[in-house]
Each structure stands twice: as C-alpha cells, then as structure tokens.
Amino acid sequence: MNDPRDHSHDPFETTETHLERLLGRALNSFDLPDSLIERLETALAHSSALYSSHHSASLHRTTYRHTYLLPDGAALSLWELVHNSGRDGAEQHELYAEEAEVRLAASRLPAGPSLGWTAENADGTPAEEDGDLELLSALLARPIPAQPRMYVPDNSADHARRVLRRAENADRPGEATARRLRLAFAHHITQAFGRQCPVDAGRDAGFTLYEHQFLLLDGSEVSLWEVEHTATPDGRHMCEVYEDERAAREAMESRSRVR
Incomplete structure (x- = not known):
C-alpha cells in the first residue's frame, strides 16, 4: 500500500518503480549500504506510512517509513525525511536505513530561518x-x-x-x-x-x-x-x-x- 498523503505518483506503481523513485530523489542515497540496496531490489511488495510530522511557520518536516517484503519473508525498511530547510525553502528528501539515523538527521535541522546569534560581554552589554x-x-x-x-x-x-x-x-x-x-x-x-x-x-x-x-x-x-x-x-x-x-x-x- 502506498501512502495516501503522497499524490506525486501513481498509487499502483510497482515496488521496483517505487524504490527507484525514492533513491532517485534522495540527496544522500549514496550513503546507503550497497548490500541493503541489493536486497531491496529483490522486494516483492512495499508499504509506506507516515511516521511523524512537524509543521511551523517556516519549517516543514515529515518522516515516512517505507517497508519492503523480500522473497525470503523478511521485511526491510527505509526511513525517509522530507523537509524544506534547504536553500530557498525547496523540498528535500533524505533516506536512512535505521530509525535512529533519521531521528538524528531530523534533530540536525534548524528550527527556522536564522536571525543570527548574539552574545553578551562580561558586563552584560551586547557583544559587537x-x-x-x-x-x-x-x-x-x-x-x-x-x-x-x-x-x-x-x-x-x-x-x-x-x-x-x-x-x-x-x-x-x-x-x-x-x-x-x-x-x-x-x-x-x-x-x-x-x-x-x-x-x-x-x-x-x-x-x-x-x-x-x-x-x-x-x-x-x-x-x-x-x-x-x-x-x-x-x-x-x-x-x-x-x-x-x-x-x-x-x-x-x-x-x-x-x-
């Protein structure tokens, strides 16, 4: 089953096409282990689900879990992080093999547009x-x-x-x-x-x-x-x-x- 919230593709696409689409748009797909990609390429079916979502005035961050059924009956997951913290607010996609990795990646995203950072001198006055x-x-x-x-x-x-x-x-x-x-x-x-x-x-x-x-x-x-x-x-x-x-x-x- 494909995620009903994602209307950017044919809901009846094959598992092979679905995997190619994810890898093709991810900025960091080269970081995924080769052994993982080889196993995923044999997948028989897939399912996508929304895992978490955060929306504020400036930042949109969504995580999806894509699960693949392999011929040996095992299941493998890819964790996709979609956010708009890139240059000019363009939507970006990242893929991770582990939940802990996608959580870490999400925590690295800025909370919003940077307004610079300030500090105080020892006497409490703003630093120049x-x-x-x-x-x-x-x-x-x-x-x-x-x-x-x-x-x-x-x-x-x-x-x-x-x-x-x-x-x-x-x-x-x-x-x-x-x-x-x-x-x-x-x-x-x-x-x-x-x-x-x-x-x-x-x-x-x-x-x-x-x-x-x-x-x-x-x-x-x-x-x-x-x-x-x-x-x-x-x-x-x-x-x-x-x-x-x-x-x-x-x-x-x-x-x-x-x-």
Missing part, C-alpha cells in the same frame, strides 16, 4: 558584531562536557565506512584508519557543537560538530570527528571528517572566515 569571529573561536575551543559512552552494537563498521565516504576534505582519515574501523562492533554519536553564524553579507551558515566513537573488537576505541557546515560559496551542505577534535575545530574556525 565585529567580535562574532572571536566569539565563535572561543566557543569552538570549549572542552566537551564529559558524557558516559553508551556504545550500541548496530552495524558499526558500515557506519564508519559511510562517515568516511561522505567526507569531502582532502585531509580526511586515510586507509589505515579505515582498516582499523572495519573491526568496529559498536558505536556512539555525540553532538559536540552546533551554531549558526554570519559568514558573508546577508548570509548565515550552520556549523555542527559530531564525535563518532567506535569500540573495536580488541577493546580499543577510535573516534571520528565530523564537521557539517554550509559555509560554502553556494550555501551547499558539506561534510568533513577528521581524526582528532582539534583539527575539526580548527577547520570550523577557518570555514567561518569565508567573509
């Missing part, structure tokens, strides 16, 4: 706009509060592979790190920083820093530091990945100086 970069640098330098690491065994080696694959920075972790992370069997994601700030005249950019912590089979721990930002010339969303926190924070500070 010229001090924005200095204030951002100070925030970036703050240590992360200690938090318990609650590792979750959830196809962690593949999660590490996808984090590394979406990194666009030339100095991203190399093959040695990728080989170590093939031994990951559990992971934990922590948001270490998130802020909107002006980067050029009339435009704000979002900066978010995540620590992906991995527990390996030999008992050791490895972290990847992922920087997500829109401080690109055209406002495009970009991901960068670093092996240590300091390099990630220095990259954010550097990107904030676009203007």
Whole structure:
C-alpha cells in the first residue's frame, strides 16, 4: 500500500518503480549500504506510512517509513525525511536505513530561518558584531562536557565506512584508519557543537560538530570527528571528517572566515 498523503505518483506503481523513485530523489542515497540496496531490489511488495510530522511557520518536516517484503519473508525498511530547510525553502528528501539515523538527521535541522546569534560581554552589554569571529573561536575551543559512552552494537563498521565516504576534505582519515574501523562492533554519536553564524553579507551558515566513537573488537576505541557546515560559496551542505577534535575545530574556525 502506498501512502495516501503522497499524490506525486501513481498509487499502483510497482515496488521496483517505487524504490527507484525514492533513491532517485534522495540527496544522500549514496550513503546507503550497497548490500541493503541489493536486497531491496529483490522486494516483492512495499508499504509506506507516515511516521511523524512537524509543521511551523517556516519549517516543514515529515518522516515516512517505507517497508519492503523480500522473497525470503523478511521485511526491510527505509526511513525517509522530507523537509524544506534547504536553500530557498525547496523540498528535500533524505533516506536512512535505521530509525535512529533519521531521528538524528531530523534533530540536525534548524528550527527556522536564522536571525543570527548574539552574545553578551562580561558586563552584560551586547557583544559587537565585529567580535562574532572571536566569539565563535572561543566557543569552538570549549572542552566537551564529559558524557558516559553508551556504545550500541548496530552495524558499526558500515557506519564508519559511510562517515568516511561522505567526507569531502582532502585531509580526511586515510586507509589505515579505515582498516582499523572495519573491526568496529559498536558505536556512539555525540553532538559536540552546533551554531549558526554570519559568514558573508546577508548570509548565515550552520556549523555542527559530531564525535563518532567506535569500540573495536580488541577493546580499543577510535573516534571520528565530523564537521557539517554550509559555509560554502553556494550555501551547499558539506561534510568533513577528521581524526582528532582539534583539527575539526580548527577547520570550523577557518570555514567561518569565508567573509
């Protein structure tokens, strides 16, 4: 059964066409595991259902669960996030293999149009706009509060592979790190920083820093530091990945100086 709220396609489309349509419009379909796509391509039937919806004056965010019946009787799901937080409010689609991933993606969306961010000086007076970069640098330098690491065994080696694959920075972790992370069997994601700030005249950019912590089979721990930002010339969303926190924070500070 197709979702009755979605009138953009033939309600009697085949499962093959339905999957092709989802993958074709998703911005991040390349992040999905190849093994998952191969299994989904054998699906016999599908069903789509609204999972959650949020609408405000400026933000529209909807999550759908698409479930596929496979020849062996198993069921697989794709989680689709539809939102209008992109440039010019255009509708965007993202696909995830796990409910936890789509929840995390939804939590990263801005609450609405950014009005810039302000801060106070020590005496309570507003900080000057010229001090924005200095204030951002100070925030970036703050240590992360200690938090318990609650590792979750959830196809962690593949999660590490996808984090590394979406990194666009030339100095991203190399093959040695990728080989170590093939031994990951559990992971934990922590948001270490998130802020909107002006980067050029009339435009704000979002900066978010995540620590992906991995527990390996030999008992050791490895972290990847992922920087997500829109401080690109055209406002495009970009991901960068670093092996240590300091390099990630220095990259954010550097990107904030676009203007």
